[in-house]
Amino acid sequence: MTAREILGVELNANDEQIRAAYLAKIKEHPPDRFPDEFELLRDAYDTLRDPRRRMNEILRSRDPIPSVSSLFAGLEPECRYLGPGPWLEVLKGK
DSSP states (O other), X not given: OOHHHXXXXXXXXXXXXXXXXXXXXXXXXXXXXXXXXXXXHHHHHHHHHSHHHHHHHHHTSSOHHHHHXXXXXXXXXXXXXXXXXXXXXHHHHO
16 A cells, blocks of 8 residues: 555655645544554655655656646746757757
């Protein structure tokens, strides 16, 4: 069972959704009554909080490409491809 299945969140869930799911599951399975389930919940939460471990979780899913692309949806690229024009000018100049 994967970390996202344990917490019941989507692959592209943000940090607030993950935290809310974790707190809701802890209320259902308190650590003093269900220590084994609490360990699973804590490990799943730690996995989804760590960016590297979360990416591994996403890549192990069935269809990782839409989920990975949604992680970068709001980011603006630092450099843009301007086409072959500038490179052709450099090559002509030599």
